[in-house]
């Protein structure tokens with residue numbers, strides 16, 4: 254966060270064209286983690302060359318894994334096997350990336366070395382007890398700060414034991430953390446989730462030949478398996494595509510096609526929610542690539558209508574709410590989100606920060622404990638803060654498609670954590686966005 258970037262978006266007419274947004278962030282992290290632990294050489298295509306995924310890549314290099322620099326999304330990982338990681342010489346700095354820290358906590362709890370995980374100001378304020386508590390039940394020894402935050406000091410142990418863990422919240426990071434620790438634990442480890450969350454860890458482990466049994470809300474793993482190098486084809490990130498799904502829906506005369514988007518059913522809640530609001534989204538060319546469903550998405554303008562967002566869709570669209578709030582401001586009537594308290598512990602409090610910014614722009618948005626109530630409003634201009642949160646910065650940029658005056662968005666450098674090409678792709682489609 255040493256450099257400060259400010260976005261300015263001028264009122265923009267429409268979005269038109271065909272683009273491919275960069276690779277899926279969740280899968281990119283996991284491809285480095287599992288490729289590193291595999292036996293043999295793994296080739297990744299479509300890797301997201303952005304700060305968060307690169308934090309994971311650098312962490313594994315620091316633990317002795319030879320990994321090439323990403324070039325046009327291609328990365329080669331010389332796996333060291335499940336027991337081949339080496340103690341890092343320095344603390345592992347995971348930047349802004351919650352996924353890196355929470356998944357690595359599980360993976361490193363059962364190694365025969367100690368290490369320290371650190372991150373930036375935002376990551377150092379996010380709750381880590383949600384992972385250290387189940388890991389402690391497995392016998393892990395991890396020191397957090399007094400309030401349960403990073404830096405985390407992991408004292409590796411060979412004595413992890415399997416647990417049957419019922420997750421108190423719907424979180425793919427917690428589920429993945431426990432399953433990854435389960436690869437090093439005696440006996441079986443089972444997770445039970447209260448609602449379906451993204452299942453990339455389970456799918457990719459199976460893709461690397463490591464057995465994970467999934468039955469309904471339960472996933473089970475033990476330490477008997479091994480990972481064999483694989484070729485991974487990472488599709489485009491639906492969480493990045495979401496900005497243009499909303500943008501082309503709310504802007505008049507728009508017609509955008511997004512190529513090769515990951516359509517894993519645990520990630521497509523944004524499409525379901527937008528369709529319930531009346532969006533025109535056509536799913537074309539459905540296919541399967543490397544064990545994950547993929548499609549091209551065509552979206553054209555529509556008059557969205559306000560809805561009560563079904564709570565079961567919340568975990569399936571959890572990262573898309575910042576931009577869905579912008580959609581809600583443009584939708585007739587009222588949109589109500591409930592059951593989304595998890596949004597308060599992301600890179601920032603995404604409920605409060607979005608409501609503050611929307612109110613600055615003249616939108617009728619009221620915060621509730623677990624969501625927001627938004628009434629259709631004319632979006633005005635103004636100066637809003639992203640609080641260093643990539644998704645907030647991009648969501649307010651999209652608001653420029655319906656604003657009647659310029660919007661300035663402060664603290665946008667962290668767009669580079671997930672979508673460094675955002676400004677270029679958005680402007681190529683017609684958004685009048687500049688950065689300084």
Ligand code: SPQ
Nearest residue numbers: 279349350351352424425426427571572599600
């Ligand atoms: O990695 P990080 O910082 O936690 O990223 C976010 C994001 O918006 O990019 C959340 F802020 O995505 C998470 C997501 O919210 C990525 C993720 C994963 O890859 O497993 C799971 C979700 O988090 P959680 O807490 O619901 O498990």
